[in-house]
Amino acid sequence: MSTEMYSEIYEFLINAEECQINATSVIYLGMKENRSVTEDTLMGIVGQAVERANDELMEGSSRLDRISKIISQVS
Secondary structure, eight states, rough: HHHHHHHHHHHHHHHHHHHGGGGHHHHHHHHOOTTTHHHHHHHHHHHHHHHHHHHHSOOTTTHHHHTTTTTHHOO
């Protein structure tokens, strides 16, 4: 796993403006970091970053709702 890509995606999920958080932005960020990343690898990294962000955010927050939808958007 690319630690740099994971960190960048996680930081984006936690710090970006809520309106910017969506599957397209997260995939773009991963591809920007490493254009040769495989789809399976990228989805795994996104999944781990989303899971960590979900664990750290308060239940019921609008940010958590947006982040939680990312996995279904990329599947």
